[in-house]
Amino acid sequence: MKASNKWLLGFILATLLFCLGMYELLYSEYRKGQFVTETKMHEERFVKHPIRKPRIISCDGAVWVNLVPADSFSLELPRVNKDPDAGLFQTGPAVQLKLNSPENLAITWRQAGDTLFIKGSVNRPLHRPWSAWYYRQAIPEVSVLGPEVDEIVLNNSQLYLQGTPTATAKRSARLTIRNSTLWLGMQYDNDHRGPTEFFDSLDIHSANSITIINRAADINHLRMTETDSSVVSDQYARINSSVIQSSPDSRVDLSGNSLKNNQLIIR
Numbered sequence: 001m002k003a004s005n006k007w008l009l010g011f012i013l014a015t016l017l018f019c020l021g022m023y024e025l026l027y028s029e030y031r032k033g034q035f036v037t038e039t040k041m042h043e044e045r046f047v048k049h050p051i052r053k054p055r056i057i058s059c060d061g062a063v064w065v066n067l068v069p070a071d072s073f074s075l076e077l078p079r080v081n082k083d084p085d086a087g088l089f090q091t092g093p094a095v096q097l098k099l100n101s102p103e104n105l106a107i108t109w110r111q112a113g114d115t116l117f118i119k120g121s122v123n124r125p126l127h128r129p130w131s132a133w134y135y136r137q138a139i140p141e142v143s144v145l146g147p148e149v150d151e152i153v154l155n156n157s158q159l160y161l162q163g164t165p166t167a168t169a170k171r172s173a174r175l176t177i178r179n180s181t182l183w184l185g186m187q188y189d190n191d192h193r194g195p196t197e198f199f200d201s202l203d204i205h206s207a208n209s210i211t212i213i214n215r216a217a218d219i220n221h222l223r224m225t226e227t228d229s230s231v232v233s234d235q236y237a238r239i240n241s242s243v244i245q246s247s248p249d250s251r252v253d254l255s256g257n258s259l260k261n262n263q264l265i266i267r
Helices: 003-031 038-045 133-138
Strands: 046-048 056-061 066-070 074-078 107-112 115-119 141-145 151-153 156-160 169-176 180-185 195-205 208-212 215-225 229-234 238-246 251-253 263-266
Touching: 003 066, 038 215, 046 251, 107 208, 115 141, 151 156, 238 251
Parallel strands: 056 115, 056 151, 066 141, 066 156, 151 169, 156 180, 169 195, 180 208, 195 215, 208 229, 215 238, 229 251, 238 263
Antiparallel strands: 046 074, 074 141, 107 115
16 A cells, blocks of 8 residues: 555544544533533523513614513523624615724613613614625624514614414514614525414504515404505515505515415505
């Protein structure tokens, strides 16, 4: 056997032994319970704040907000509360510099009266309908956990409204959105269908905004009013019935069985 072939064979065997050794080490730690759980990883990334029950949730300039069904109200903020794109979404000069000062928090919040205010750094329309779900790992993310509220208001924001995991307690919501992106149900890759998320009644007033009804969504009734070049796009979700009022400059994309029991009004 040539010397070069011996070196190649030795390298392959050494790599194989190294991989087997790492597997044995990791498996041994797993059996001993020495691994980081998903819950622990989540706690390391976010800080949870109990909050009093709001009647209205208002999001302004927040790149990503999750509304998650829960029995009691709380707010989860990222431990690293910095905006990786700070300054890039601001209007002004054609050339922008990234500014990451310690005081430049990506997300701030406060409660005043019956309203929870969530404030971000974006002051222009935020239209990101087709961003991959995993891109949230690189941006500041905030979650509001709790039961239903009377109204949700968005401006220059992106919101994921999560439905309930079972059909016995479906979620209802009234939303007023402007210059924003709304996801109903989680969006995954085409070959990764997430669990079904159930909604009862959704009432959405949209102006210059994009609403994506993802495949995971199961909606009993959808009522929607679109103005100012808004878009609603159904990604083969299950919608039992809908009434959509749309301005001539807006767009309605329905698919599959969502075309049934639908009333579309152009005004």
